[in-house]
Amino acid sequence: MITRYCDYDLTRRNTFRMKVRCDSWIDYDSPDDLPAIFRELSGKWMHIGGGSNLLFTGDFHGTILHSSIRGVHADGTVVTVGAGEKLDDVISWACSQGLWGLENLSAIPGEAGAAAVQNVGAYGVEISDLIVDVRVFDTLTRKFRVIPAAEVAYGYRHSMFKEPVNKSRFIIVSLRIKLSDTPSPVLTHSGLSQFAAVEKLTPEAVRGGVIAVRASKLPDPLVTGSAGSFFKNPVIPVDRGVSLLASYPDMPHYQADGGWKIPAAWLIERSGMRGRAEGGAAVWQRQPLVIVNLSGNASPADIISLENEIIDAVLSRFGIELSPEVEHI
Ligand SMILES: Cc1cc2nc3c(=O)[nH]c(=O)nc-3n(C[C@H](O)[C@H](O)[C@H](O)COP(=O)(O)OP(=O)(O)OC[C@H]3O[C@@H](n4cnc5c(N)ncnc54)[C@H](O)[C@@H]3O)c2cc1C
Incomplete structure (x- = not known):
């Protein structure tokens, strides 16, 4: 389903809480909506996730697209995630299933699609360590494509999606991540070292530790x-x-x-x-x-x-x- 709003307030769509607006806002919940949206879209546009890595320097005079594509589907330890899923909800689910890999990224704000753009990282883990491939809508060819992680040119907070030539070309609709059902904790950060001595460590326990360390240092996006x-x-x-x-x-x-x-x-x-x-x-x-x-x-x-x-x-x-x-x- 495609939902459109005009003169849309972005205050709750950016975690800096800048009081800005956009001319037009389009929310969609299926990859199949994208070809139809792009048949009609004209003028300036951008795609956002949870707005947690953005600083709006003023009103956006154009259209902002946002994905509400949901879904978390496991095939063994390979998990397909819809771009509009909140990353932390996926991590919470994975930890509850005893699946390792994502726990150090707990409580990073934002959505799964953007996480694959940003190559989010924390406490010794980057999401690119886990990504198998990314499914995108190519706005130039108007076709869907699967890009293997090795071709995404991941680096420190970097991916091909952030390069100027690709900016606004690819819209991520889903990603596949490879998790592990055997313990593989990354405890190199000093705030997590106490877990090294824990027998029968679970991803949920590490997640709890990560959330505690983050809360002691970082502002709670819901408050500040x-x-x-x-x-x-x-x-x-x-x-x-x-x-x-x-x-x-x-x-x-x-x-x-x-x-x-x-x-x-x-x-x-x-x-x-x-x-x-x-x-x-x-x-x-x-x-x-x-x-x-x-x-x-x-x-x-x-x-x-x-x-x-x-x-x-x-x-x-x-x-x-x-x-x-x-x-x-
Ligand atoms: C309190 C706080 C703590 C944070 N801690 C960390 C941290 O520990 N590690 C870390 O790496 N980051 C951290 N961040 C930054 C931020 O959470 C990440 O960069 C996150 O991935 C941004 O996700 P988002 O959904 O909010 O994306 P947005 O900020 O909305 O967008 C980010 C970029 O992704 C693009 N984009 C969004 N969705 C799509 C899509 N579906 N297809 C293509 N492009 C898309 C946007 O155009 C934009 O270029 C933190 C932020 C806050 C507020």
């Missing part, structure tokens, strides 16, 4: 507006890292992508930005990587001005330019 981590962790050349380490011996760093990955949260903290506020927006006290709509009435301009202040502070202190993980619309 945010889009989670606002910036990506930068990767810098090794020689640059070595010279920074001489000045900041406690600087955390990890080998990644041929360089050193430095936690953006550490850079922001050490640039004196923890707790900094701009209008109704603020840097989250418990996790400086997160910008929040603290007052509930922050405007896009408040968020952007705080974002720029953070980028400038980190650049002038460390010579590293942060780039946003959150997509600006």
Whole structure:
């Protein structure tokens, strides 16, 4: 079924709770709706999920599409998930079935389709570790296609779907993920290490641990507006890292992508930005990587001005330019 609204309020459709509108909103609940929608669609459009990685910088003068395609079907340990399913509902279901793989991604907001675009990750696991393939509607050819995970070019919070040439070309309608019915916990994060000693560990227990760690650090999207981590962790050349380490011996760093990955949260903290506020927006006290709509009435301009202040502070202190993980619309 296709449902259409004009002059639609997006406040509850973005987790930053920006009070913005779009000219037109289309919700659909079957892949078969897409060819019909695209026969009629004209002008500017975009597709969103739960709006948890977006910053609307103003009203969207065009059409926003949203998938309500549901369904979670298991064939052994391979599970097909409709793009409009809430990712955390799928994880809760998988854990209740004793299936391993997704538990470390518990409580990440958003929908399954977007998770495959974003390559969501947390506590040592990325969803691309589990994806078998993704079924898409190609808006250029108006045909459906199955793309194997190996062709999706997954990287850190990256996939082919985020590349400019593909942006708005592919709409994900479902994905297949391969889970495991034998224990395969990933407990590398310090907040989960206590589970290493647990006999007969279950995915539900790890899920509970992940949710507790997240609740101690991250804002509850139902209470405080945010889009989670606002910036990506930068990767810098090794020689640059070595010279920074001489000045900041406690600087955390990890080998990644041929360089050193430095936690953006550490850079922001050490640039004196923890707790900094701009209008109704603020840097989250418990996790400086997160910008929040603290007052509930922050405007896009408040968020952007705080974002720029953070980028400038980190650049002038460390010579590293942060780039946003959150997509600006
Ligand atoms: C409190 C909080 C904590 C978070 N923690 C994490 C975390 O630990 N790890 C992490 O990786 N992320 C995290 N995030 C970010 C966010 O939850 C993820 O990026 C999530 O995958 C976004 O899903 P969404 O459904 O809200 O997508 P949206 O934000 O609506 O869209 C994201 C992108 O996907 C595209 N898209 C959406 N649906 C489709 C579709 N069906 N087909 C094609 N393209 C589509 C959109 O056009 C957009 O480009 C957090 C966010 C918040 C608010």
